[in-house]
Amino acid sequence: MNFYLTAVLLGLGFASLALGIFISMRIFNIPDITTDGSFTFGGAITAILLVNHVSLPVIFLAAFFGGAATGAITGFIHTKLKVNALLSGILVMTALYSINLAVMQRSNIPLMEVSSVFSSFKLFQNELTQQFFVLIIFVILIWQLISWMLKTDFGLAMRATGNNESMIRALGVNSNRMKIIGLGLANGLTALSGFLITQIQGFADINMGIGIVILGLGSVMIGEIFSKTFRIRSIAIQLAFVIAGSIVFRLLLAFALSIGIDAIYLKLVVALFVLTIVSIPNLKLSRD
Amino acid sequence: MKKIAVILVLFISGCSQSQENKEKAKIPVIGFLDFLQDETLSQAKKGFFDALNDSGYRENDQTVHIIYRNAQNDQPTLVQACDYLISQNPVLIATCPTLSTITAVKRTQSIPLFMMVSPRPDLMKLTNEFGRGPRNLFGTFETLEYIDTAVAMIKTVLPGAKKVGTIFNQSEPQSVDALNRVQKACEQLGLQLEKLPVSNSNEAQLVVEALLRKKIDAFFALPDNTVFSGMEVIVKSCDRASVPVFTSEEGLVKRGALAAFGADMYQWGYQSGAQAAKFLRSQTTEGLSPQQVTVRKRVYNSEKAKQFGLAFDSTFTSVK
Numbered sequence: 001m002n003f004y005l006t007a008v009l010l011g012l013g014f015a016s017l018a019l020g021i022f023i024s025m026r027i028f029n030i031p032d033i034t035t036d037g038s039f040t041f042g043g044a045i046t047a048i049l050l051v052n053h054v055s056l057p058v059i060f061l062a063a064f065f066g067g068a069a070t071g072a073i074t075g076f077i078h079t080k081l082k083v084n085a086l087l088s089g090i091l092v093m094t095a096l097y098s099i100n101l102a103v104m105q106r107s108n109i110p111l112m113e114v115s116s117v118f119s120s121f122k123l124f125q126n127e128l129t130q131q132f133f134v135l136i137i138f139v140i141l142i143w144q145l146i147s148w149m150l151k152t153d154f155g156l157a158m159r160a161t162g163n164n165e166s167m168i169r170a171l172g173v174n175s176n177r178m179k180i181i182g183l184g185l186a187n188g189l190t191a192l193s194g195f196l197i198t199q200i201q202g203f204a205d206i207n208m209g210i211g212i213v214i215l216g217l218g219s220v221m222i223g224e225i226f227s228k229t230f231r232i233r234s235i236a237i238q239l240a241f242v243i244a245g246s247i248v249f250r251l252l253l254a255f256a257l258s259i260g261i262d263a264i265y266l267k268l269v270v271a272l273f274v275l276t277i278v279s280i281p282n283l284k285l286s287r288d
Numbered sequence: 289m290k291k292i293a294v295i296l297v298l299f300i301s302g303c304s305q306s307q308e309n310k311e312k313a314k315i316p317v318i319g320f321l322d323f324l325q326d327e328t329l330s331q332a333k334k335g336f337f338d339a340l341n342d343s344g345y346r347e348n349d350q351t352v353h354i355i356y357r358n359a360q361n362d363q364p365t366l367v368q369a370c371d372y373l374i375s376q377n378p379v380l381i382a383t384c385p386t387l388s389t390i391t392a393v394k395r396t397q398s399i400p401l402f403m404m405v406s407p408r409p410d411l412m413k414l415t416n417e418f419g420r421g422p423r424n425l426f427g428t429f430e431t432l433e434y435i436d437t438a439v440a441m442i443k444t445v446l447p448g449a450k451k452v453g454t455i456f457n458q459s460e461p462q463s464v465d466a467l468n469r470v471q472k473a474c475e476q477l478g479l480q481l482e483k484l485p486v487s488n489s490n491e492a493q494l495v496v497e498a499l500l501r502k503k504i505d506a507f508f509a510l511p512d513n514t515v516f517s518g519m520e521v522i523v524k525s526c527d528r529a530s531v532p533v534f535t536s537e538e539g540l541v542k543r544g545a546l547a548a549f550g551a552d553m554y555q556w557g558y559q560s561g562a563q564a565a566k567f568l569r570s571q572t573t574e575g576l577s578p579q580q581v582t583v584r585k586r587v588y589n590s591e592k593a594k595q596f597g598l599a600f601d602s603t604f605t606s607v608k
Contacts, residue, residue: 003375007368014364097487106413107459110390113416201367202394205387206459208363215364253365257372263325263358266365 005128007254011247012135013196014215016142018223018246019239020189021216023146024071026162027182031217033089034074037096038067038187040209042194044100047109047204056120060195067191068184070096075180100206107206116199131200138196139243142189147236158182190216219245222278229281248277316568317353318345319373319381321388324361328516328539332384332404332557339561345568352568363387370395380564382427384557385513386412386462393422400573403427404560405553407462409578426573427560430551430581432469438536438549439473441586442506445547445598446532453482453504453531455495455522456512463512470508489518496522500529509535509545519543532596538587541607546596547588555583 017039024032042063049059070092077088101107117134124130149155160168161178169175198204222245227238252273261269318340322333337354345352355376359366370391373381378399383389385405392401393414401424406412408429409421442449452474457463467483474481482502486495492514499507507526509515515522515535523544526533535541536550559582567573590606593599600606 003371006371006375010364010367101458106461106464108387108390108413108461110394110413112414197364201363201391203390205363211362212364250364250368254368254372257357257365257369260355263322263356263360266358266360267362 002128003258004251004254005132007250008247009128009131009135009200010197011250012132012139012243013200014193014219014246014250015139015243016189016196017193017212017216018219018242019142019146020186020193021213022220022223022239022242023158023182023189024186025217025220026159027179027186028085029162030085031089031213032071032074032183032186033086033213034070034092034096034183034187035089035190035213035216036209036211037093037100038070038190038209039194039197039212040100040204040206041070041096041103042067042191043198043204043208044103044109044194044206045191046195046198047111048104050111050114050116050199051109053114056115056117060117060192063191063195064188067194068188070191071187072180072184074187075183078183079176079179097206104204104206108203110203111199117196118199135196142192143236143239143243146189147239150235150239215249216246218274219243219249221245222248222274225278225281249274252277315350315353317355317376317378318564319376319378320354320356321366321370321373321381321383321392322356322358323366323385323388324513324517325358326513326516327519327543328511328537328553329384329405331539331553332560335554335557335559336382336384336402336404336561336564337557338554339558340565340568343562343565343569345565359388366391367395374399380567382560382564386460389425390414393425397422397424399424400567400576401425401427402560402564402567403429403578404557407431407465408580411462411465413461421578424573426563426567426576426578428556428563428579428581430556432466434536434550434584435466435469436473437584438534439470439479439508440477441547441549442508442534443477443479445534445600446506449479449505451480451482451502451504452506452508453484453496453499453502454508454510455484455486455492455499455514456510457487457514458485459487460512460514463510463514466510466512470510486514489514489521492518493521493525496525500525500531504531507531507533509533509540511535511537511540511550515540519545527595530596532592532598538585538607541587541589544592545589546592546598547586547600547604549586550584551581552583552585556581559583 045063045066046059074088074092077083078085118131157173158178161175165175220242223242226241253270256269347354357369359369374396380400381392382402383392389403389406408431409415415421456467471481484495486492519540532546535545535548538552541548586604587607588600588604590608
């Protein structure tokens with residue numbers, strides 16, 4: 001069952017990305033395309049600093065704030081320069097392609113014989129158990145932190161910005177600032193996913209972020225279906241479902257790979273699996 | 289809830305079923321990890337399996353069990369496909385092309401890997417500070433030497449050529465390395481090189497058209513994934529402008545380039561396959577090491593030669 005465990009590991013690695021997308025969706029109600037670039041940006045920063053033997057806490061912060069800066073730029077372009085939010089994301093994502101190449105100096109950096117977040121404090125002999133343990137702690141911390149943050153006055157104002165911008169402005173909140181901070185936070189989280197995935201797979205690649213926003217959106221949607229089915233109001237549990245969504249996505253792909261579907265139909269089958277999962281609760285509701 | 293339970297049961301039974309398959313098969317399992325599908329890469333795959341076939345390892349005879357996985361150009365999928373192959377306890381994994389090799393090297397330190405369509409380990413940055421590559425990495429690699437000959441060929445076929453155009457893929461390390469080599473080779477031959485970057489095959493047409501506006505005399509197609517995917521559109525644009533396409537891979541000549549010098553993808557896969565067969569027979573990796581591609585040849589496309597009114601001597605083999 002090691003194979004399914006590795007799928008869970010990847011799911012946990014992408015959990016932070018899914019939380020990031022959850023936040024940008026809540027603030028904007030639109031998918032933030034910057035994600036494709038900021039994910040790779042996080043990975044690129046991680047790889048180049050790791051091979052230069054920079055200490056992990058520094059790398060962690062560099063990845064988070066690097067990603068946050070890209071999100072803030074998208075927010076700035078959208079709110080101050082009045083560019084459509086989707087286009088702002090696309091522009092920043094496109095520009096990041098060059099930035100990422102410049103950061104990495106080449107398009108692919110394998111991590112040869114460097115320490116990683118998984119090797120820095122060794123608790124288990126088994127490599128996978130060790131990775132699982134580190135990732136679980138990491139994800140729980142992020143999950144608790146974001147849940148707490150969204151329950152503070154600041155977090156409530158942020159969520160309200162997404163729900164009703166005119167109302168929140170009437171209450172004296174600077175909604176533009178909210179959007180910039182929200183997108184910054186979301187992309188910081190995304191970059192942390194890049195930080196983790198780079199270390200799980202052992203290399204950073206310029207194309208690692210392509211289509212990743214779809215993956216995050218998928219996780220968020222799967223999570224929301226669970227929340228709706230079980231009528232969950234608590235933000236913490238909603239976020240937990242989003243994380244579960246990220247893991248479910250990976251497990252479905254793992255399952256599709258293991259039953260040996262013809263390579264041509266792989267993506268079709270994964271899409272059908274996801275469709276099945278998300279439509280079950282609705283089928284049940286319609287019969288009621 | 290009932291339906292969710294049904295799905296879960298199906299899922300778990302599916303998982304256990306694949307376990308059973310594994311136990312049933314006492315014959316050696318061979319994994320093949322492919323990153324994407326295209327005409328040229330499938331040549332290497334065919335060569336690999338033909339080599340196994342010729343050494344008596346056939347799926348049909350139950351002498352080997354082959355598990356093929358293709359990540360369809362998606363990196364998270366590639367990692368999971370690689371994990372799946374590893375979970376099936378294969379005796380060896382074949383990897384094609386570079387990104388598959390890098391992924392597999394990072395996922396397993398014990399299963400022998402037979403690479404193809406990948407550059408020398410140090411060009412992939414897979415060597416440590418002492419210049420040693422991964423211990424479990426075997427198969428066949430290519431260096432950049434072929435480029436010098438391939439570029440020199442432009443000068444012999446078109447003595448009047450002054451300006452050579454090329455596109456390169458910024459997202460592939462070997463493409464950038466190859467470009468630098470092309471640049472050097474051109475300088476030595478007194479050719480001027482016009483180069484433009486692309487990042488995926490959708491952009492290929494536009495970028496090639498931009499190059500053609502610079503009045504190039506010949507187009508040199510670097511064998512990278514963008515060219516492998518978008519060869520037809522490159523040839524179409526160059527044909528309209530009557531600019532011959534040179535390259536370094538036979539398969540690309542079949543797909544419309546004028547002439548090439550370089551590794552033959554089929555033979556490249558075959559060479560890795562022959563090495564894998566040797567390993568299957570001896571059950572040991574002793575004496576095996578990554579090898580350089582041995583079969584490089586000069587080929588030309590006779591139809592294109594007629595179109596451009598060019599003649600090729602007997603050192604070239606005609607393909608089509």
